[in-house]
Amino acid sequence: MKRRAAAAAVEAVRDHMVIGLGTGSTAAFVVELLARRVADGLAVSAVATSRGTEAAARALGIPILPLAGLSRIDLCIDGVDEIDPELRAIKGGGGAMLIEKIVASMAKRNIAVADASKRVPRLGARPVPLEVLPAAQAFVAARVADLGASAVLRGGTGAAFVTDAGNAILDCRFGPIADPAALATALSAIPGVFGHGLFVTEIDGLYIADAAGNVALETRPDSRNCKPPARTATQEFSTHDR
């Protein structure tokens, strides 16, 4: 399912685009399938959202640009941990959401790829990850408790998880999130929080695959960058023969 969703998104890539490459097991299929197209002559360059993705992309022959030199790219393709019908998502299961959000925000179009298990009616079944300054972890955890959630340091019982930027992750379990935009604003306002895994407005479109092999494209009508399809906001098509 992840591979089929990734394949549908990679078909949208055109010559001379700069592509944002996400992180995680679904994004790994994007890297693999994009690399095949590059080997077949597609002329693109890419920016990676994590060291792991960068290493995989380089190993497969995708030209990689440094993030620090970019302010605008054409298309970002990335996975999600949860996504609701309004294409709001929780990301960061792999701890990459800070860079992922930067790359998603610089993209003219940001496309999510997911298998059907990622669909939720309401966000919050999974914790929302926060990337925090390690020295601020207790302070941030206390502020998160004020917002009604418990915060757990990722990897805290062993070696703490360290992000690519050298920070810690607090996984914050809010339960069902009634107002993701309000929560995103509150989390961003806590000193010591560099970023969080709530993606409220960043996702323009979603390729979601079901167990039968169908991939549906959904677009957010109020998306910044993605015009809805002419006929309908949801198109069903099969990738069986691709």
Ligand SMILES: O=C[C@H](O)[C@H](O)[C@H](O)COP(=O)(O)O
């Ligand atoms: O930090 C990790 C990213 O946000 C991933 O895109 C997300 O966790 C989804 O990963 P996967 O495709 O492995 O389920």
